[in-house]
Amino acid sequence: MNIQEVLKQVQEGTLSVEQAEAMLRKDHFAGKNAAKKALTENDFAEMGYAKLDTDRKRRTGFAEVVFCSGKSMEQLVSIYRRIYDTEGEVLGTRASKEQYEEVRRVFPDVSYDAASRILKMEKPDKERIGKIVVCTAGTADIPVAEEAAQTAEFFGTRVERVYDVGVSGLHRLFSRLDTIRDANCVVTAAGMEGALASVIGGLVSVPVIAVPTSVGYGANFGGVSALLTMINSCANGVATVNIDNGYGAGYLAAQINRLACRPSHRDAAE
Numbered sequence: 464m465n466i467q468e469v470l471k472q473v474q475e476g477t478l479s480v481e482q483a484e485a486m487l488r489k490d491h492f493a494g495k496n497a498a499k500k501a502l503t504e505n506d507f508a509e510m511g512y513a514k515l516d517t518d519r520k521r522r523t524g525f526a527e528v529v530f531c532s533g534k535s536m537e538q539l540v541s542i543y544r545r546i547y548d549t550e551g552e553v554l555g556t557r558a559s560k561e562q563y564e565e566v567r568r569v570f571p572d573v574s575y576d577a578a579s580r581i582l583k584m585e586k587p588d589k590e591r592i593g594k595i596v597v598c599t600a601g602t603a604d605i606p607v608a609e610e611a612a613q614t615a616e617f618f619g620t621r622v623e624r625v626y627d628v629g630v631s632g633l634h635r636l637f638s639r640l641d642t643i644r645d646a647n648c649v650v651t652a653a654g655m656e657g658a659l660a661s662v663i664g665g666l667v668s669v670p671v672i673a674v675p676t677s678v679g680y681g682a683n684f685g686g687v688s689a690l691l692t693m694i695n696s697c698a699n700g701v702a703t704v705n706i707d708n709g710y711g712a713g714y715l716a717a718q719i720n721r722l723a724c725r726p727s728h729r730d731a732a733e
Contacts (some may be wrong), residue, residue: 465639466487469486469487470483474728478582480705485574487636492635493708495604499731506518507619508545508549508643510542510545512538513538513542513630515527515542515545515546515614517549517569520550524718524721525618525714525717526546526549526550526552526553527546528554528555528556528614528710528714529542529543529546529553529554529555529556529582530554530555530556530557531555531558531559531562531580531582532557532558532559533728534562536561536562536565536570536646539555539561539562539565539566540565540569541568541651541664543555543566543569543570543573543584544569544570544667547570547584551586551636552583552584552585552586552617553583553584554581554582554583554585554614554617555581555582555583556580556581556582556610556614556710557580558575558580558582560575561578562582563575563582566582567576570584571714572584576609576613578606578609578635579606579607579609579610579612579613580606580610580612581609581613581614583613583617585617588711590600590619590621591616591619591620591621591622592619592621592720592724593620593621593647593721593723593724594620594621594622594623594645594646594647594651594720595615595620595621595622595623595646595648595649595650595716595717595719595720595722596622596623596624596625596642596643596645596648596650597611597612597615597622597623597624597625597650597716598624598625598626598628598649598651598652598659598663599625599626599627599628599629599637599651599652599653599712600627600628600630600649600651600652600654600655600657600658600659601627601629601653601654601655601678602626603676604626604652604653604654604676604678605626605652606709607652607674607707607708607709608624608626608650608652608674608709609709610710610713611650611652611709611710611712611713611716612709612713613675613713613716614625614709614710614712614713614714614717615650615716615720616712617715618713618717619717619721620717620720620721622643623642625639625642625643626629627673629653629655629659630658630659630660630662633662634697636659636662636663640666641649643663643666643667644666644667644668646667646669647669647719647720647723647724648669648670648671648672648716648719648723649663649664649667649669649670649671649672650671650672650712650713651671651672651673651674652674652676652709652712652714653673653674653675653676653689653693654675654676654677654678654686654689655678655679655680655683655688655689656680656688656692657673657675657688657689657690657691657692657693658692659665660673660692660696660698660701660703661692661693661696661698661701662698663696663698664696664699664701665698666701666720667700669700670700670702670719671698671700671701672702672703672704672712672715672716673693673696673701673704674703674704674707674709674712675687675690675692675693675703675705675706675707676689676706676707677707680722685706686706686707687701687706689706690703690705690706702715719721
């Protein structure tokens, strides 16, 4: 009996708290060798060229995501099939159009967004909770922003997009400020000098995830100028991910949103 089954029986009243505690303690102290064996044999799927982390959803709440770039067509299709068989859905990032065409031969319902390069099969009618806002400084930042937005949506987060509100026209940002302030977390994608994250950080009371993009002229150094601006931000509550890492920002935003939507101990008691 696994932990979820034990907890379910406690919830249903068929198992006492004391009995559950005894069972869990017995499992916990069963021995390091048994635990090691369980981890190596049951918690990942050996595919030769890959070891799929089948236990990740239990540990973190979110299943493994496929980084498509660099994988052969055969490897990619096999990985998609294995994850889909286990989870009923699969999210892939940095996929090419050619990879999409190959996966579609096996999974006709797979969807592909050329801008974000997201390749996914998603459960229908998925519930999306809370709210995050994804902002961009300009339209050229949208591909990175969409990677963030679609990642967060895949993991059950309601996302609102506020695009093209960069610092060269702050009135555009202020016109959407109520929407931005209503979020549990704000993702800000910006290239050039990357100032938008600092501006938003000084206007909201929630975490801001700054995503430097590689958009800009030569002295932008492929996103390094925006990266340095963001990690040196004097605004409180701004955290920065890597250049063009929309996926990382979307994942982190989904985690923050999930915490914000979690019932408090007081609510649970009531």
